[in-house]
Amino acid sequence: MEIIGREHCLDDCAVFPFGKTNMVASTDMLHEKADFPAGMTDRQRGWMSVAVTLSDIAAMGAEPCFVMLAVGLDRGSRLKAILQGAKECCDSYGAALAGGDLDAHEELTMVSSGIGFTDHPVGRAGARPGDLLCVTGVQGRAQAALEGYHRYDPFLFEPLPLVREGILLAKAGVTSMMDNSDGLVISLYDMLEANPGCGYVVDSRLLPMVAEIPPDESRDFSLYGGGDFGLICTCPSWMELPGELDIHVIGSVIQDHEVLVDGKEADMKGYQHVWNE
Amino acid sequence: MEIIGREHCLDDCAVFPFGKTNMVASTDMLHEKADFPAGMTDRQRGWMSVAVTLSDIAAMGAEPCFVMLAVGLDRGSRLKAILQGAKECCDSYGAALAGGDLDAHEELTMVSSGIGFTDHPVGRAGARPGDLLCVTGVQGRAQAALEGYHRYDPFLFEPLPLVREGILLAKAGVTSMMDNSDGLVISLYDMLEANPGCGYVVDSRLLPMVAEIPPDESRDFSLYGGGDFGLICTCPSWMELPGELDIHVIGSVIQDHEVLVDGKEADMKGYQHVWNE
Numbered sequence: 114m115e116i117i118g119r120e121h122c123l124d125d126c127a128v129f130p131f132g133k134t135n136m137v138a139s140t141d142m143l144h145e146k147a148d149f150p151a152g153m154t155d156r157q158r159g160w161m162s163v164a165v166t167l168s169d170i171a172a173m174g175a176e177p178c179f180v181m182l183a184v185g186l187d188r189g190s191r192l193k194a195i196l197q198g199a200k201e202c203c204d205s206y207g208a209a210l211a212g213g214d215l216d217a218h219e220e221l222t223m224v225s226s227g228i229g230f231t232d233h234p235v236g237r238a239g240a241r242p243g244d245l246l247c248v249t250g251v252q253g254r255a256q257a258a259l260e261g262y263h264r265y266d267p268f269l270f271e272p273l274p275l276v277r278e279g280i281l282l283a284k285a286g287v288t289s290m291m292d293n294s295d296g297l298v299i300s301l302y303d304m305l306e307a308n309p310g311c312g313y314v315v316d317s318r319l320l321p322m323v324a325e326i327p328p329d330e331s332r333d334f335s336l337y338g339g340g341d342f343g344l345i346c347t348c349p350s351w352m353e354l355p356g357e358l359d360i361h362v363i364g365s366v367i368q369d370h371e372v373l374v375d376g377k378e379a380d381m382k383g384y385q386h387v388w389n390e
Numbered sequence: 391m392e393i394i395g396r397e398h399c400l401d402d403c404a405v406f407p408f409g410k411t412n413m414v415a416s417t418d419m420l421h422e423k424a425d426f427p428a429g430m431t432d433r434q435r436g437w438m439s440v441a442v443t444l445s446d447i448a449a450m451g452a453e454p455c456f457v458m459l460a461v462g463l464d465r466g467s468r469l470k471a472i473l474q475g476a477k478e479c480c481d482s483y484g485a486a487l488a489g490g491d492l493d494a495h496e497e498l499t500m501v502s503s504g505i506g507f508t509d510h511p512v513g514r515a516g517a518r519p520g521d522l523l524c525v526t527g528v529q530g531r532a533q534a535a536l537e538g539y540h541r542y543d544p545f546l547f548e549p550l551p552l553v554r555e556g557i558l559l560a561k562a563g564v565t566s567m568m569d570n571s572d573g574l575v576i577s578l579y580d581m582l583e584a585n586p587g588c589g590y591v592v593d594s595r596l597l598p599m600v601a602e603i604p605p606d607e608s609r610d611f612s613l614y615g616g617g618d619f620g621l622i623c624t625c626p627s628w629m630e631l632p633g634e635l636d637i638h639v640i641g642s643v644i645q646d647h648e649v650l651v652d653g654k655e656a657d658m659k660g661y662q663h664v665w666n667e
Contacts, residue, residue, distance in 0.1 A: 127488035129456065132409070140503050142460040142493040179406065183419040183501045211404035216419045219497065224460045226417050226503035 124236045124307070125169035125291055126229070135234045138227070139169035145187075145221035150259060150269055150340070155191045157270045158223070159198025165294065166227040167206055168274035168342045172292040173236070174283020175229030177208040177276060182225050185218030195223070206276050231283060235346070237307035239289040244347040244366040246313055247287075249278055250359050251321045252297055253331060256338020262326055272342040281355045282346055290346040296339045299383025301372045304345070312371040315364040315379070336374060337382045401513045401584070402446035402568055403506070412511045415504070416446035422464075422498035427536060427546055427617070432468045434547045435500070436475025442571065443504040444483050445551035445619045449569040450513070451560020452506030454485040454553060459502050462495030472500070483553050508560060512623075514584035516566040521624040521643040523590055524564075526555055527636050528598045529574055530608060533615020539603055549619040556621055558632045564623040573616045576660025578649045581622070589648040592641040592656070613651060614659045 126137035143149065143165065149158050163180050170177045182199050186192060192215070203210040208227070258269035272294075282290060289308065293300045297320075301313045315336075322331040347366050354360050372379045403414035420426065420442065426435050440457050447454045459476050463469055469492070480487040485504065535546035549571075559567060566585065570577045574597075578590045592613075599608040624643050631637050649656045 127456065127458065127486075129486075129488075136505075138456065138458055138488055138503075138505065140458040140460045140490050140501070142462055142491045142495075142499070142501065144462065144493065144495055147494065179404065179415065181404065181415055181417040181503055183417045183503075185419055185421065185499065209404075209406075211406075211415055213417050214419045214501075216421065217424065218419075218421055218499070220495075222419075222462065222495070222499055224417070224419065224491075224501035224503075226415075226458055226460075226501075228413075228415065228505065 125172040126175070128173065128234050131230070134230050134232050137170055137173045137175045137229045137231060137234060139166050140224060140226040141165040141169065142222070142224045153270050155194035156198035159195035160202045160271055162223040162225045163199045163202035164272050164274050164342065166225040167202065167208065167276055168292045168294060170227050170229035171274050171276040171279030172290050172344060173229065173231060174233050174279050174290065175231035176280060177206055177227055177229045179209040179211040180225050180227040181211050182213040182223060183216070184213065185216045185222035187219060187221050191221065206274065233283040235283045235287055235290040237289055237291045237304050240304065240308045240311050240347040240366045241288055242311050242366050242368040243350060244288055245350050245362045246315065246364040246366060247346050247348065247354065247360050247362050248293065248297065249275055249344045251323060252341060252343065253323050253334030253338040255340025256334040257323050257326060259340065265323070269340050272340070274342050275344050278358050279344055281358060282344065285355050286352050287346040287348045290344055293341055293343045293345050294339060296337050296383030297345065298336050298372065298374065298379045299381060300345055302381050305370065305372055309370065312367045312369045313364060314367055314373045317375050319361060319363045321361050339383055402449040405450065405511050408507070411507050411509050414447055414450045414452045414506045414508060414511060416443050417501060417503040418442040418446065419499070419501045430547050432471035433475035436472035437479045437548055439500040439502045440476045440479035441549050441551050441619065443502040444479065444485065444553055445569045445571060447504055447506035448551050448553040448556030449567050449621055450506065450508060451510050451556050451567065452508035453557060454483055454504055454506045456486040456488040457502050457504040458488050459490040459500060460493070461490065462493045462499035464496060464498050468498065483551065510560040512560045512564055512567040514566055514568045514581050517581065517585045517588050517624040517643045518565055519588050519643050519645045520627060521565055522627050522639045523592065523641040523643060524623050524625060524631065524637050524639050525570065525574065526552055526621045528600060529618060529620065530600050530611030530615045532617025533611040534600050534603060536617065542600070546617050549617070551619050552621050555635050558635060559621065559623050562632050563629050564625045567621055567623040570618055570620045570622050571616060573614050573660030574622065575613050575649065575651065575656045576658060577622055579658050582647065582649055586647065589644045589646045590641060591644055591650045594652050596638060596640045598638050616660055
C-alpha cells in the first residue's frame with residue numbers, strides 16, 4: 114500500500130504541461146480529529162483547509178488560480194464560518210474559491226483541491242550533490258504552540274502559505290523544493306525518496322529556531338515539529354538567493370543517500386498517518 | 391446554510407474562461423455509508439468516485455483532462471482496489487488520474503476533483519420558454535437495482551458518465567444541461583432555481599422507463615429514483631438532436647416557475663442529504 118501511495122505523492126502537486134506554461138494540481142484531505150489542532154475556530158479550520166493546498170501549489174513555484182472545497186459536515190451550522198475562513202485565505206492569495214461540494218458526515222472532513230500555473234515548475238526531485246539546502250523562516254513555531262507555548266498559536270492556527278516566496282525561489286533557479294508542513298526531517302526523507310542519487314546534511318546550528326524557549330526543545334521542534342508552512346529547497350551554491358526573502362542555508366546536498374543531522378543519521382520522525390492494515 | 395450551499399452549487403462545475411477555451415472544475419465527496427450502495431466492491435467504489443466527477447464535467451459539455459482523488463481510509467488494505475477502479479474509470483474516459491492524498495479515517499471517505507475543458511460550456515441556467523426538455527437513456531435503472539431488481543446492478547455499481555454525449559449535446563446547441571444522479575424531478579427543481587424566468591413540464595408517458603418491472607414502480611423510479619448518470623438538457627425546438635445519441639424529448643420549458651408532471655405540481659423528492667443543524 115505504501116508503494117502505491119508513494120507513487121502518487123512524490124510531489125506536492127501533479128504537473129501538466131499546458132501550452133507554454135504548466136498547470137499544477139493538488140488535493141488535501143483534513144479530518145477534525147487528526148488534522149485540526151484543538152482550540153481552533155471553524156473560521157480557522159476553513160482557512161487551514163485552503164492553506165494546505167496553497168502551500169502545495171507554492172512549493173511547486175506556482176501561482177494559485179482557484180481552490181475547490183468539499184466539506185463533510187457534522188452540523189450544518191458550522192458551514193458559514195468554515196466558508197468564511199476558506200474565502201479569506203483564497204482572497205489573501207488572489208485565488209478564487211470555486212465552490213465545491215457539501216455532504217453530511219459524522220466527523221468534520223474537508224478536502225481542498227487547487228490549481229495553479231507556473232512557467233518554472235519545481236518538484237521534490239532535482240537536487241544535485243554540492244547544492245545548498247535552505248529553509249524559509251523560523252522552524253518549529255507551530256510545534257511550539259502545540260506544546261503549550263501559546264504565543265505561537267497564530268502560526269499553528271492561521272498558517273501562511275508562502276506563495277510569493279515559492280514563485281520567487283522557482284524563478285531564481287532552485288533545483289528542488291517542497292513544503293515542510295509534516296516536519297523538516299521527515300520532509301527531507303521524502304525528498305531523499307525523490308532523489309535517489311543524493312542525500313542531505315543539516316547543521317542544526319544554522320537552523321532558524323524559536324528563540325524564547327529552552328534550546329533543547331527548540332532544536333527538537335525545528336527538526337521534527339509539524340505544522341509550519343515553510344519551504345525547503347536546494348539550489349546551486351552560486352545561485353543568488355532572493356534578497357527580500359527570509360531564507361537560511363542550513364546544510365547541503367551530498368552524494369551519499371542519507372539524511373544526516375550534525376553528522377548523525379536523523380531519526381525518521383515527524384507527523385505521519387497510521388493505518389490499520 | 392442552504393442559501394450558502396446553493397450559491398456554490400448552481401452548476402455542476404465552476405467555469406473559468408481560459409484563453410480561447412474554458413476550464414471547468416468540479417469536486418465531489420462520497421462517504422461509505424451515505425453514498426455507496428451496499429454490495430459494491432472497493433474497485434467499484436473507486437470507479438464510482440471518479441465517475442461522479444466525470445459526470446459533472448460531462449454535464450458542462452466538457453472533455454475531462456484529469457482527476458485527483460483524496461482517500462480517507464479505514465483500512466490500508468483497501469487502497470489498491472480503490473485506486474484500480476479509479477484508474478480504470480479515468481482510463482475509460484481519456485482522463486489522467488493525477489494522484490491525490492491519503493489519510494486515515496474511521497469511515498471510508500473519497501473526494502474526487504476534476505478538470506475539463508470546453509469551447510461550449512453549458513450550465514444549468516439558459517433554458518427558455520418553448521425549449522424542449524430532454525433526457526438521455528432509460529431513467530430509473532439504478533433505483534430499480536437499489537429496490538432489489540438485481541439485473542440492474544451494473545447501472546448502480548459501475549455507472550457510466552456520459553462524457554461523449556455531453557460534448558455532442560453542447561456542440562449541438564443545448565441551452566442548459568445537468569446530470570440527473572440525484573433523480574430527475576429533484577434535478578428539475580435544481581434547474582428551476584437556476585432559471586428564475588421559466589419552469590418545466592414533464593409528460594411521464596414520454597419517459598424512457600425500465601420495462602421489465604411493474605409500471606407503477608417503473609414510473610416512480612424514473613421520476614424520483616437516484617443513481618442514474620444520465621443528462622437532462624433543454625434545447626430550442628428547431629435544434630437537431632444528435633442522431634447517434636439515445637435521447638428522448640420528455641416535455642418542455644414553460645413560462646410559469648414550476649415543475650409539473652402530467653399537469654400536477656411534482657413532489658420535490660429524490661436523493662438529498664440531511665444535516666443536523
